Amino acid sequence: MTQMENDTLKAHSRTTSIPTDMEELASDNADQELTASLLGNDKDTLDQIEAAIQRIEDGSYGRCEQCGEQIPETRLDAIPYAAECERCASQQEKGHRP
Numbered sequence: 001m002t003q004m005e006n007d008t009l010k011a012h013s014r015t016t017s018i019p020t021d022m023e024e025l026a027s028d029n030a031d032q033e034l035t036a037s038l039l040g041n042d043k044d045t046l047d048q049i050e051a052a053i054q055r056i057e058d059g060s061y062g063r064c065e066q067c068g069e070q071i072p073e074t075r076l077d078a079i080p081y082a083a084e085c086e087r088c089a090s091q092q093e094k095g096h097r098p
C-alpha cells in the first residue's frame with residue numbers, strides 16, 4: 001500500500017466511522033478476550049504463555065529458568081509454557097504456599 005492510499009483510507013474512516021486506531025484497539029481486545037476465555041480467564045496462565053512465547057523468540061524455550069537445565073519433553077507436553085523443570089517448580093510451590 002502506498003502512503004497516499006493509506007492517508008486516503010485514514011481520512012475515509014475518520015469521516016465515516018470509528019478512527020482506524022480504535023478499530024485496531026477493539027480487535028486486539030477481542031483477541032485477548034478470546035484467548036482468555038479459551039484458557040478459563042486465567043491471567044497467570046496467560047502471563048506464563050506470553051513469557052513462553054518470549055522465550056521461544058529468545059531461543060531459551062525449554063530451559064529451566066531456575067537451574068538452566070533442559071525441561072523434560074514429557075513436562076513440556078503437559079505444560080507447554082512451563083518455565084521451570086519439575087524439581088524447581090515444586091520447590092517454588094512450596095515456597096509460595098504457607
Ligand SMILES: [Zn+2]
Binds near residue numbers: 064066
Ligand atoms: Zn530447574
